[in-house]
Amino acid sequence: MTNSKKPVIDYANCMACGICSGDCPLSCIVLRKTDIDSYHKAYPVLDDYYLCNGCTRCAKACPMEAIKMM
Ligand code: SF4
Ligand code: SF4
Numbered sequence: 001m002t003n004s005k006k007p008v009i010d011y012a013n014c015m016a017c018g019i020c021s022g023d024c025p026l027s028c029i030v031l032r033k034t035d036i037d038s039y040h041k042a043y044p045v046l047d048d049y050y051l052c053n054g055c056t057r058c059a060k061a062c063p064m065e066a067i068k069m070m
Contacts, residue, residue, distance in 0.1 A: 004053025005069035009044055013066035016041040020058035020067060028052040 007020070007029070009014035021044050022028040028051050045066040046052060 001042045003056065003069065005056075005058075006049060006052055007058050007067045008070045009046070010068065011036050011043060014043060014054055014062075015064055015066075016043050018042070018044065019061050019063065020044050023032055023061040024052075025055070025057050026051050026053065029060045058060065058062050 009020075016031070017041050020026055021031050026048070028046060028048045029044045030047040032045045033040055034045075034049075036042050036043050044058075054069065059069055
């Protein structure tokens with residue numbers, strides 16, 4: 001399945017659980033330490049925009065509904 005929409009992560013709702021990263025069949029989403037919060041937790045980042053086929057699996061897996069396909 002190929003979809004031109006890509007996942008966009010709403011960090012205000014993301015709890016950095018990493019489920020989206022683990023569920024991506026193409027390993028497009030990686031967890032990376034950021035300065036998003038004061039704990040410097042590792043948050044998901046769409047690391048390979050072009051490899052992502054827009055399957056929506058990451059968005060469906062997110063328990064916080066923090067991923068929108070846009
Ligand atoms: S849409 Fe599919 S391929 Fe793209 S990051 Fe999410 S799970 Fe991976
Ligand atoms: S599954 Fe959702 S809450 Fe968990 S790291 Fe990914 S975007 Fe954040």
